[in-house]
Amino acid sequence: MTPIPVPAELSPVERSALLPILGRARDAGAKEPILGDEWARTVVASLAVDWDALGMPRKESFSVAVRGRLIDDACRAFLADHPDGAVLDLGCGLDDRAQRVSPPQGSAWFDLDLPGVLALRRRLPMRTPVDADYREVAADATTDGWLAELPDDRPLAVLADGFFPFLPAAAARRLVQRLIDRVPGGELVMNGYTTLARSLMPRVKAIRDLGVDTAAGTAFDDPHEPERWHPRLRLAQRTMLSASPYAARMPWALRAGVRLMNAVPRLADRSDLGVLRYTF
Numbered sequence: 001m002t003p004i005p006v007p008a009e010l011s012p013v014e015r016s017a018l019l020p021i022l023g024r025a026r027d028a029g030a031k032e033p034i035l036g037d038e039w040a041r042t043v044v045a046s047l048a049v050d051w052d053a054l055g056m057p058r059k060e061s062f063s064v065a066v067r068g069r070l071i072d073d074a075c076r077a078f079l080a081d082h083p084d085g086a087v088l089d090l091g092c093g094l095d096d097r098a099q100r101v102s103p104p105q106g107s108a109w110f111d112l113d114l115p116g117v118l119a120l121r122r123r124l125p126m127r128t129p130v131d132a133d134y135r136e137v138a139a140d141a142t143t144d145g146w147l148a149e150l151p152d153d154r155p156l157a158v159l160a161d162g163f164f165p166f167l168p169a170a171a172a173r174r175l176v177q178r179l180i181d182r183v184p185g186g187e188l189v190m191n192g193y194t195t196l197a198r199s200l201m202p203r204v205k206a207i208r209d210l211g212v213d214t215a216a217g218t219a220f221d222d223p224h225e226p227e228r229w230h231p232r233l234r235l236a237q238r239t240m241l242s243a244s245p246y247a248a249r250m251p252w253a254l255r256a257g258v259r260l261m262n263a264v265p266r267l268a269d270r271s272d273l274g275v276l277r278y279t280f
Contacts, residue, residue, distance in 0.1 A: 003048035017093035023064030034065035055205030103132035156186035165217035192273030240274035
């Protein structure tokens, strides 16, 4: 198979979809994978990208895999409780979460990302179909027109894996408000970024080289902050990456850092909001 080129006209934010897929592929190749996403390895093998030149730190593969696994777990639990529910994966990128989660027949799944990302995604090898009513939505999440594609009569799980740091706080608040106002209830599952984590993002060579501006991205230090975005939103669960059961599969050097963070809660709070699950 001839490697698929990544269009030069993709914006920096669109090109950032390459980073998490590389992290998941590295995890899948590990001796003890956390996420075990073999599709990510297919993507990496299919694209004409100098992956080593991206400057993605190998240690980031573990945070990508852990947060992905935790969000998958939360999504499976939501669908177990609401087998006729809908799932919206914001900024899905090149990921195959729907195939990993395997939503049941009777549910609906919407993968949303910018048109350039989904156009590249559609050139990749065919994925295994899912039983749910599956759709890709090519749109800027901050616009309004695409919302009409979502059902308004069933519970909705909104997934945001690495999504909000690329969105200003006002835009994030408005997006969440529009989604909650549209449906009778549901959940918002996201990985949170502290203000410290946001300030450190430009130091990552991959982010810097891509030219992604995260200075105005959504970040907060209080996990209850999103409750102010909408009166129906309530924090139901916080799972810190450093305290998750999957942290035990990290290499010993990273596990040592995790133990240090867990021993100093204030340090952990400043650097790791973890995966946050809200109900509405």
